[in-house]
Amino acid sequence: SQQGEEDPQALSIQEGENATMNCSYKTSINNLQWYRQNSGRGLVHLILIRSNEREKHSGRLRVTLDTSKKSSSLLITASRAADTASYFCARPDSGSARQLTFGSGTQLTVLP
Amino acid sequence: GAGVSQSPSNKVTEKGKDVELRCDPISGHTALYWYRQSLGQGLEFLIYFQGNSAPDKSGLPSDRFSAERTGGSVSTLTIQRTQQEDSAVYLCASSLLGLDYNEQFFGPGTRLTVL
Incomplete structure (x- = not known):
């Protein structure tokens, strides 16, 4: 079952603007990961933030984590049309499979 | 090196037929995962292989679904007597050790359509 929820479900902005996506989860985590998916196919790993980290940067991406609120956010700065995609947060399962x-x-959607 | 590859990229089948989906993980990755993604949804875990250990099948939705991994490398997901609700994109991922901080590398997926 899905334990993370992103909001908003859809976001449309103009090129150059910043995009912020939020993720909430229900159980404790060791880390939280963000992935991007283009056109409903393979996912690409963007960034991993550990539970003892509060903020992490990678290029135009900034991820924050608030374990007390069980929430994370992904900020894409200076967005480009090529950033158009679906973005997912994901957490490793606590079971042995680590799925x-x-x-x-x-x-x-980033409009040119 | 090469990433995770999957074949076929698209599969259209008739209800009741069996299908086989193939995944070639990244060489050297011991962990392999199968996920399913229905239209507009997130990913649903199906099965996990780690080295020579018995697979974790806890995500398989019914006994019509099975998977094997030969020689610790290539994996095949088999769906018997397909139903229309099996229509989805089936994604395979591999990671180096299967640890929870290991990045999972995804293949492009197989889009299965059951008519």
Whole structure:
């Protein structure tokens, strides 16, 4: 079952603007990961933030984590049309498989 | 090196037929995962292989679904007597050790359509 929920479900912005997506989860985590998916196919790992980290940067991406609120946010600065994709947060399952449990995703559209 | 590859990229089948989906993980990755993604949804875990250990099948939705991994490398997901609700994109991922901080590398997926 999906344990993470992203909001908004859909976001449309103009090129150059910043995009913020939020993720909430219900159980304790060791880390939280963000993935991007283009056109409903393979996912690409963007960034991993550990439970003892509050903020992490990678290029134009900034991820924050608030374990007290069980929430994370992904900020894309100076967005480009190529950033148009679905973005998912995912957390490793606590079971032995360590499979990722994904949220339902945010569909980001960046208009040129 | 090459990433995770999957075949076929698209599969259209008739209800009741069996299908086989293939995944070639990244060489050297011991952990392999199968996920399913229905239209507009997040990913649903199906099955996990780690080295030579018995697979974790806890996510398989019914006994019509099975998977094997030969020689610790290539994996095949088999769906018997397909139903229309099996229509989805089936994604395979591999990671180096299967630890929870290991990045999972995803293949492009197989889009299955059951008519």
